[in-house]
Amino acid sequence: MSKPIVATASLAGCFGCHMSLLDIDERILKLIELVDFHKSPINDIKTFTKQCDIGIIEGGCCNTENVEVLREFRKNCKILISLGECAIMGGLPAMRNGIPVRECLEEAYCDGITVGENTERIMPNDEELPIILDKVYPLHEIVKIDYYLPGCAPRADLIWEAVVALVTGNELNIPYELVKFD
Amino acid sequence: MNEKILGIIEAYGRSPYRLVDILLSLQKEFRCVSDEAVNIVASELGLSEVDVRQTKSFYHFFTTEPVGKYAVYLNNSAVSEMMGMADVVDEFEKLCGISFGQKTADGLISLDHTACIGMNDQEPAALINSVVFTGLNRQKVREIVAAMREGKPVESMVTEYGDGNNAHPLVLSMVKNNIRKAGPVCLGEYETGKALARSLTMGSKAVIDEVKSANLRGRGGAGFPAGLKWQFCAHEAGDRYVFCNADEGEPGTFKDRVLLTERAQMMYEGMAIAGWAIGAKEGILYLRYEYLYLKAFLENVLEEMRNQNLLGKNILGKGFDFDIRIQLGAGAYVCGEESALIESSEGKRGEPRNRPPFPVQKGYKNNPTIVNNVETFCSAVKIIENGAAWYKKMGTEDSSGTKLLSISGDCKMPGVYEVEWGMTIHEMLRMVGAENVQAVQVSGPSGVCVPPTQFNRQIALEDLPSGGSMIVVGKQRDLIKDIVLNFMAFFEDESCGSCITCRSFNMILRRQVQKVVEGRAIKPDLDNMKDWGEIMAKTSRCGLGQTSSNPISTTLANFRELYEARVKDEDFQSDFDMEKAIAESCEAVNRPPIVHE
Numbered sequence: 131m132s133k134p135i136v137a138t139a140s141l142a143g144c145f146g147c148h149m150s151l152l153d154i155d156e157r158i159l160k161l162i163e164l165v166d167f168h169k170s171p172i173n174d175i176k177t178f179t180k181q182c183d184i185g186i187i188e189g190g191c192c193n194t195e196n197v198e199v200l201r202e203f204r205k206n207c208k209i210l211i212s213l214g215e216c217a218i219m220g221g222l223p224a225m226r227n228g229i230p231v232r233e234c235l236e237e238a239y240c241d242g243i244t245v246g247e248n249t250e251r252i253m254p255n256d257e258e259l260p261i262i263l264d265k266v267y268p269l270h271e272i273v274k275i276d277y278y279l280p281g282c283a284p285r286a287d288l289i290w291e292a293v294v295a296l297v298t299g300n301e302l303n304i305p306y307e308l309v310k311f312d
Numbered sequence: 313m314n315e316k317i318l319g320i321i322e323a324y325g326r327s328p329y330r331l332v333d334i335l336l337s338l339q340k341e342f343r344c345v346s347d348e349a350v351n352i353v354a355s356e357l358g359l360s361e362v363d364v365r366q367t368k369s370f371y372h373f374f375t376t377e378p379v380g381k382y383a384v385y386l387n388n389s390a391v392s393e394m395m396g397m398a399d400v401v402d403e404f405e406k407l408c409g410i411s412f413g414q415k416t417a418d419g420l421i422s423l424d425h426t427a428c429i430g431m432n433d434q435e436p437a438a439l440i441n442s443v444v445f446t447g448l449n450r451q452k453v454r455e456i457v458a459a460m461r462e463g464k465p466v467e468s469m470v471t472e473y474g475d476g477n478n479a480h481p482l483v484l485s486m487v488k489n490n491i492r493k494a495g496p497v498c499l500g501e502y503e504t505g506k507a508l509a510r511s512l513t514m515g516s517k518a519v520i521d522e523v524k525s526a527n528l529r530g531r532g533g534a535g536f537p538a539g540l541k542w543q544f545c546a547h548e549a550g551d552r553y554v555f556c557n558a559d560e561g562e563p564g565t566f567k568d569r570v571l572l573t574e575r576a577q578m579m580y581e582g583m584a585i586a587g588w589a590i591g592a593k594e595g596i597l598y599l600r601y602e603y604l605y606l607k608a609f610l611e612n613v614l615e616e617m618r619n620q621n622l623l624g625k626n627i628l629g630k631g632f633d634f635d636i637r638i639q640l641g642a643g644a645y646v647c648g649e650e651s652a653l654i655e656s657s658e659g660k661r662g663e664p665r666n667r668p669p670f671p672v673q674k675g676y677k678n679n680p681t682i683v684n685n686v687e688t689f690c691s692a693v694k695i696i697e698n699g700a701a702w703y704k705k706m707g708t709e710d711s712s713g714t715k716l717l718s719i720s721g722d723c724k725m726p727g728v729y730e731v732e733w734g735m736t737i738h739e740m741l742r743m744v745g746a747e748n749v750q751a752v753q754v755s756g757p758s759g760v761c762v763p764p765t766q767f768n769r770q771i772a773l774e775d776l777p778s779g780g781s782m783i784v785v786g787k788q789r790d791l792i793k794d795i796v797l798n799f800m801a802f803f804e805d806e807s808c809g810s811c812i813t814c815r816s817f818n819m820i821l822r823r824q825v826q827k828v829v830e831g832r833a834i835k836p837d838l839d840n841m842k843d844w845g846e847i848m849a850k851t852s853r854c855g856l857g858q859t860s861s862n863p864i865s866t867t868l869a870n871f872r873e874l875y876e877a878r879v880k881d882e883d884f885q886s887d888f889d890m891e892k893a894i895a896e897s898c899e900a901v902n903r904p905p906i907v908h909e
């Protein structure tokens with residue numbers, strides 16, 4: 131039987147969740163015995179060329195490209211996992227939710243103290259660029275999500291246990307400490 | 313203005329503990345509590361501005377902007393809606409030219425809603441400048457608005473008085489008692505002072521033992537054994553306090569209203585007996601603001617009892633000192649929760665405390681305190697008078713005695729019934745003349761929605777416990793919209809906001825029910841509602857959040873088909889709208905809102 135195929139992506143996230151995935155340390159060797167990786171920043175495969183079994187996504191959706199990638203993942207993966215606070219709730223990027231987009235853009239490109247000279251108040255609007263959304267959306271508001279792994283970043287052990295349980299079909303037994311954050 | 317404010321502060325001995333009373337007086341005097349007034353109160357009481365502001369903002373009847381010269385607060389609880397509230401709203405809005413939540417331009421009339429005001433047997437009902445108006449309809453609204461336009465005093469708009477003490481010169485209210493069935497305990501024969509005299513000769517420990525052996529359990533809803541509570545408190549050191557809980561906020565209960573009207577002496581006597589039993593000198597009656605119309609009368613009863621030496625110093629010559637004062641609430645359901653009630657009585661926001669310590673250990677001003685329901689105190693009086701054995705003959709094994717039921721909704725004879733514990737729902741429905749019943753909401757929104765297949769269940773603490781609220785829902789009603797949605801909106805409004813789950817899940821769940829009602833929900837929403845309700849129940853500090861998902865969970869369990877008929881058979885739906893989501897930023901950066909897919 132062929133190995134289950136895993137794809138991952140980072141949307142409006144900080145890559146911290148992916149770093150945490152790498153924190154499984156030497157178990158990464160076991161992981162590649164268990165699964166094959168397809169589209170992922172880890173192997174730099176950029177486009178889907180086959181159906182995958184598990185999609186793991188970090189970060190929420192803050193722009194049109196995020197939405198596109200997410201929808202592509204939904205199309206190409208049997209199971210989709212929201213990984214981390216940003217994917218599940220919007221996380222830190224969602225702190226802009228509630229502030230008008232125009233204000234955010236002006237702060238970033240015109241008025242913020244780290245902005246250089248921009249007397250013409252130019253804001254990026256090239257057609258090639260993804261378009262910023264009115265707010266940062268958690269993934270499940272856009273596509274169906276099957277599982278959620280909480281944390282910022284979720285502990286490596288949690289990711290490991292969850293992925294192993296998913297591919298082996300064994301029950302997921304996570305100690306309370308792995309999902310306790312206070 | 314300043315002088316008036318200072319006068320009010322002075323009248324309450326400049327005590328921060330009386331902040332709620334001070335704010336009530338300010339609201340009455342100025343029809344609002346302005347920011348300026350807040351500042352003066354804060355500096356005079358030595359509190360920070362936010363301390364005063366947070367207390368003020370907690371209660372429904374304090375406003376920053378002045379309410380109208382006539383402030384209408386119309387009850388919008390489920391039974392009011394069932395009995396024709398929509399017409400009343402429409403007529404008020406039409407005649408006043410404003411919507412609910414607004415005030416006429418001349419400042420004459422303001423229209424607002426409020427939660428159940430304890431008049432479910434005579435809905436739709438409203439408070440206008442604290443005067444109760446019941447049985448409203450279009451015609452009555454026309455008369456009221458005309459009288460308001462003529463500038464008549466609100467009291468003069470009440471032309472017919474209710475029965476019993478509702479017609480007492482100190483009450484003069486149109487409220488009817490609607491006592492449909494008087495039992496032998498609370499609404500039977502009663503002679504003031506007999507039980508108290510007996511207690512004083514029995515000794516305090518014997519009183520507690522008698523109440524314990526009668527197995528008197530709290531009538532406020534939770535059913536905790538009263539004798540045991542008193543015993544715990546008696547064993548704690550400190551100045552002990554007796555609180556009577558007359559907050560009666562659970563939508564659909566109004567039996568305490570009737571006891572306050574017709575059995576005030578009995579309630580006070582019960583408090584004095586409890587005071588004797590636990591060794592307390594002071595009692596406080598926490599009276600919900602909605603029952604302000606009874607306050608002068610209740611004060612007068614206290615005075616009469618002092619004159620009879622049943623309260624005050626050296627009661628009945630036995631060297632027992634005990635007196636009672638009345639503490640008003642200001643509109644907050646959660647203040648019925650005993651520790652919130654204590655907080656509120658200390659002049660603070662009515663936020664339930666963490667426990668332990670329990671109120672019997674650290675209650676009012678951190679002293680040992682018992683809190684009991686009005687009916688519990690009344691029952692204790694009869695137990696002392698007639699003995700535990702007499703009392704235990706009534707009711708069931710685990711629930712002895714009688715229970716006052718406030719029955720309302722779709723039945724011929726809404727009102728108060730004193731019945732023995734153990735009556736079945738079937739029997740109850742026959743008693744009140746209810747036919748074509750779809751469901752009975754037992755014990756209010758925080759209770760259980762019981763379907764016809766379970767009408768053989770008993771009203772008893774061991775089967776269907778009830779604090780007294782019984783709402784009959786006829787077949788013609790839309791159970792999810794008329795009942796569940798209304799109840800969830802109530803909890804959303806009344807959550808004190810301390811616990812994150814109670815604060816947010818009640819809102820989320822209410823929206824979810826709204827989705828169902830509007831036909832926008834999908835199948836997985838139903839399971840989500842159930843799961844989220846369970847999480848909220850598990851993670852909330854007080855009874856409010858622990859039970860506020862009951863309207864959903866009990867109807868999902870007992871009436872699932874009603875939900876299923878209204879949800880879409882899909883396993884995912886998204887409200888995400890790309891076009892809407894990009895409009896704002898495209899405009900800001902001046903680029904065409906086109907997404908290349």
Ligand SMILES: Cc1cc2nc3c(=O)[nH]c(=O)nc-3n(C[C@H](O)[C@H](O)[C@H](O)COP(=O)(O)O)c2cc1C
Nearest residue numbers: 530531532557559560561648649650684685688855
């Ligand atoms: C949100 C909430 C509201 C309550 N409202 C009331 C009330 O209006 N009247 C009442 O007697 N008990 C109410 N209770 C119950 C009280 O906390 C307390 O159990 C009761 O007053 C104790 O008296 P008892 O043992 O005589 O019933 C409420 C509880 C909660 C959680």
Ligand code: SF4
Nearest residue numbers: 143144146214215216
């Ligand atoms: S959840 Fe935390 S670690 Fe993961 S992407 Fe967001 S900010 Fe980074």
Ligand code: SF4
Nearest residue numbers: 808810811814854857
């Ligand atoms: S459960 Fe709700 S009402 Fe009770 S303390 Fe928590 S937030 Fe307040």
